[in-house]
Amino acid sequence: FSTIFEYLHVATLLHDDLVDGAQLRRGKPAAHTLWSPETAVLTGDYLLAKALSIAACAEDTRIIAAIGNITENMAQGEIHQIQRKRDITLSESEYDEVIRRKTAVLFEGACRISALLAKASEQRIQALADYGYHLGMAFQMIDDLIDYTQDAAKTGKAPGADIREGKMTLPLIHGLRHASETEIQWITDLVEGGEISEADFQSLHALLEKWGSFDYTRRRAFSHVEKAKASLGCFEPSELRTLLETVADYCLKREG
Structure with missing residues (x-):
């Protein structure tokens, strides 16, 4: 499976x-x-x-339903992101909903179905599903951060790909809350224009750094990682539980 x-x-x-x-x-x-x-x-x-x-x-119809739910949500997340492309009014809560559907449901579903296959109790099924949800949210937030902070040698793509494609992600959403009217207009022109020079990208990067947008994104991802690990509280300490906690921690350290 x-x-x-x-x-x-x-x-x-x-x-x-x-x-x-x-x-x-x-x-x-x-x-x-x-x-x-x-x-x-x-x-x-x-x-x-x-x-x-x-x-x-699968004999368990809950597995079939879970896969159907994942597929439906991922498609809806992509559609929503496309509809809001280059829209600087996208709110943080709307961003959360996009990445929940795009990414977190896949992680959540994988953990839920693993628990179902293991015939775990309802409590443990939900605990692992919660772990997967928070892991997926953290993973996507770090992925969106990496697009601004890492180079092509580590990520396999040029930095700034998201903003060039018109994707509103957490670092930029946070930054816009701290920008002046002049800065908002400059960013709007960048996002709507699509053609962003390396000099413009570096200028934007400096602003986001100044506004604490990268640190904010890391803090939000860290919060989800801590919630993911806390979700495992119903499991006795073991090598497998430690492994899941290590996977969650690694999410914050990945570079590509």
Whole structure:
């Protein structure tokens, strides 16, 4: 059943790269540039269908329902993000909802289904689902931070890809709350224009650093990591629990 989540994840990457016009994925040419947009879309569709097909073999209907819920939410998250592209009025709560649907539901679902397969108690099923949710939220926040703070050698893509694609992520949303009217207008012109020079990106980076937007994003991610680890409280101390806690902590340290 672990292949279900690999198929779901890869399917979303195939679709995302095409929608975003991304040329690279992990430092290598995106699928739609190697083959064709049609091939990338249909391959993603096939992987989604295959994931659902595998899930249908489960005896527990809760597993099938969970996979359906994940697929539905991830699509809705992407649609919402597309609809609000280049919209500087996107609020932090709306951002949270986008990344919940785009990312956290996948982590949550993987943990929930693992617990279902292990025939865990309802308490432990919910505990692991909560762990996955908070881990997914932290993961995406750090991912959005990395887009501003790491170089292509570590991430496999040029810094600033998100803002160039018109994606409003947490560092920028936070920064706009501290910007002057003149700065807001400058950022609006950058976001709406799409063509952002390296000099402009570095100027924006300096402003976000000054406003504490990067630290704020780290703090919010840290809060979710702490909640993820706290969710494991119903489990006795063990090597496996320590491993899950280590995975959560690593989320804050990743660089690409």
